[in-house]
Amino acid sequence: MTFDIRNIRKSFEGTEVLKDVSMEIGTGEFVALLGPSGSGKTTLLNIVAGLQHPDSGTLSLDGEDITRLSAGARHFGMVFQSYALFRHMSVAENIGFGLKVMPRGSRPSRRQIAARVEELLEMIELPGLGERYPAQLSGGQRQRVAMARALAINPRLLLMDEPFSALDAQVRQSLRASVRDLQQKIGVAAILVTHDRAEAWALADRIAVMGEGRILQYDRPERLREAPASEAVRVLAADAS
Ligand SMILES: Nc1ncnc2c1ncn2[C@@H]1O[C@H](COP(=O)(O)OP(=O)(O)OP(=O)(O)O)[C@@H](O)[C@H]1O
Numbered sequence: 001m002t003f004d005i006r007n008i009r010k011s012f013e014g015t016e017v018l019k020d021v022s023m024e025i026g027t028g029e030f031v032a033l034l035g036p037s038g039s040g041k042t043t044l045l046n047i048v049a050g051l052q053h054p055d056s057g058t059l060s061l062d063g064e065d066i067t068r069l070s071a072g073a074r075h076f077g078m079v080f081q082s083y084a085l086f087r088h089m090s091v092a093e094n095i096g097f098g099l100k101v102m103p104r105g106s107r108p109s110r111r112q113i114a115a116r117v118e119e120l121l122e123m124i125e126l127p128g129l130g131e132r133y134p135a136q137l138s139g140g141q142r143q144r145v146a147m148a149r150a151l152a153i154n155p156r157l158l159l160m161d162e163p164f165s166a167l168d169a170q171v172r173q174s175l176r177a178s179v180r181d182l183q184q185k186i187g188v189a190a191i192l193v194t195h196d197r198a199e200a201w202a203l204a205d206r207i208a209v210m211g212e213g214r215i216l217q218y219d220r221p222e223r224l225r226e227a228p229a230s231e232a233v234r235v236l237a238a239d240a241s
Pocket residue numbers: 012013017035036037038039040041042043044195
């Protein structure tokens with residue numbers, strides 16, 4: 001799998017917030033978009049998700065141009081704050097949701113959905129909690145369920161926007177480890193938006209350091225430290241551990 005982001009530009013009301021952004025993501029790769037508030041991370045992720053449209057540039061997955069595909073047709077998994085769990089659905093219904101709404105031709109049977117939900121509950125280490133409702137879970141458990149919901153459809157790409165930011169430090173640490181673990185087990189490539197450099201360093205195979213709508217450097221964490229391309233990256237990498 002190769003996901004290619006090519007020459008993406010996006011303006012809001014005459015202000016360019018993405019200025020010719022290009023990067024590529026390989027099979028099973030975990031990539032972090034790291035940068036200060038307003039640097040364009042969320043806009044880029046929304047464009048990748050199909051929730052916003054670029055003014056110019058292309059997105060392609062294994063050579064297929066997906067720039068104009070709808071969000072649903074992209075078949076990506078999303079863990080965004082704005083996609084909270086459905087409160088009126090049980091944990092199991094939440095996890096199975098993406099499978100249940102598939103078009104009839106590709107939709108798995110009820111039994112298959114139930115089996116997949118059970119498998120994911122095991123993976124997120126919440127077996128037996130399928131009948132609970134989101135309100136009966138801790139914040140960390142809810143995020144695990146959100147992750148399972150995103151992964152249930154076997155997404156072609158997993159997109160996460162600050163998925164840990166509302167959690168306390170200890171829960172965040174343990175969730176980080178399990179997200180990385182799950183992502184590797186499933187083998188799906190992932191893009192994580194974060195402004196937390198420790199998080200980017202702990203999780204990512206490669207980090208795209210963003211500043212003012214551009215990618216300042218896109219490299220392995222150790223390379224960012226050893227060979228920063230600019231003073232801004234050097235300062236950022238020196239502080240991260
Ligand atoms: N719908 C919009 N209309 C107008 N301006 C917008 C819109 N969405 C984003 N912007 C502007 O685009 C710039 C980039 O925003 P974006 O949310 O992508 O940054 P970010 O790096 O994700 O920041 P944060 O970490 O605070 O979420 C900001 O200056 C923001 O004010």
